[in-house]
Amino acid sequence: MRVLLDECVPRKLRRDLTPHEVLTVTERGWSGIENGELLALAGREFDVFLTADQNLEFQQNLTSNKLGIILMVARNNSLKALAPLIPEVRKTLGRIKKGEFVYVREE
Numbered sequence: 001m002r003v004l005l006d007e008c009v010p011r012k013l014r015r016d017l018t019p020h021e022v023l024t025v026t027e028r029g030w031s032g033i034e035n036g037e038l039l040a041l042a043g044r045e046f047d048v049f050l051t052a053d054q055n056l057e058f059q060q061n062l063t064s065n066k067l068g069i070i071l072m073v074a075r076n077n078s079l080k081a082l083a084p085l086i087p088e089v090r091k092t093l094g095r096i097k098k099g100e101f102v103y104v105r106e107e
Helices: 011-017 035-045 079-093
Strands: 002-005 021-024 048-051 068-073 101-105
Touching: 002 011, 002 035, 011 021, 011 079, 068 079, 079 101
Parallel strands: 002 021, 002 048, 048 068, 068 101
Antiparallel strands: none
């Protein structure tokens, strides 16, 4: 599974997502690109977009999206706040399909 980490997600989370191939928006050279264009670009190369941008769903028309999107919902975007969500993110990566939008939040 090829996963793209949004700019708002700490890069250190990638080490917890093995064996998936994980790149960041910055590594891909897409820093600063608006979400609509970013999702279109990502859909050509990646299977899943992993973000913590809680506005994404409301800012974009996701009905024609070509990749799975996982939205991590936590009190903030820090590594400490997002780390407890990683086990559920891993499970979701194992079953998400292209075009799906999945929330992962603390129970």
